Amino acid sequence: MPSQKALIRRPGPRLADGLVTHVERTPVDPERALTQWEAYVAALREHGWETVEVGAADDCPDAVFVEDAVVMYRNVALITRPGAASRRGETAGVEEAVSRLGCSVNRVREPGTLDGGDVLKVGDTIYVGRGGRTNADGVAQLRAVFEPLGAKVVAVPVSKVLHLKSAVTALPEGTVVGYGPLVDAPSLFPRFLPVPEEAGAHVVLLGGGKLLMATSAPRTAELYSDLGLEPVLVDIGEFEKLEGCVTCLSVRLRELHS
């Protein structure tokens, strides 16, 4: 039976020192962040996801953004080498977690850098953002690991936001959604739907037509409802202050067999 597991990692004691690159720093409230994280995890569980907590990496302020430490394709994991040196200590715990789940494990090696937030899977197409965190060598290593398994890797430029998935994600049938001013090259996607808010571009597919998304994109939530989809809204405001979005707080493992 295919299982639905999601890796998560609770916010650490240094969360408020997380990196900011494209936004101005505003103070993070650690208690509110924990409450928001717990509600995010509860939403995953309510929609059929078994959550697997990755061990703490308390020296790394950004460790809660667990998506950046690994890319999954079927049951094959590629442990990343984050573009920001301060995040490299996050990967060991994630490697341990995916190994425990029986995944086969590959690793991005120096001089490659790759953040999971730069990787968007749509069916067997893997879009990878070449931007501030992921370099050309990282793209080449991703391609070398996943193309032999049947994936098609498409590299896309990312210059206006932190990660590819800060700009675009995809709806259940594969339409790529993005906030136009932040997308470098929308014509690279076979079907592209512009949305009216930046955070509206970030959806986590919960199954069926359900989309986990942030309360900060109410007009886009309305647009998705109008298209027959079911937005499930969570407030992740404290993480948005650190350029986080709904995708980066978990890694969904859809095709593990248990």
Ligand SMILES: NC(=O)NCCC[C@H](N)C(=O)O
């Ligand atoms: N995949 C993601 O969107 N990750 C967000 C990472 C935010 C963190 N403050 C960082 O700059 O690395």
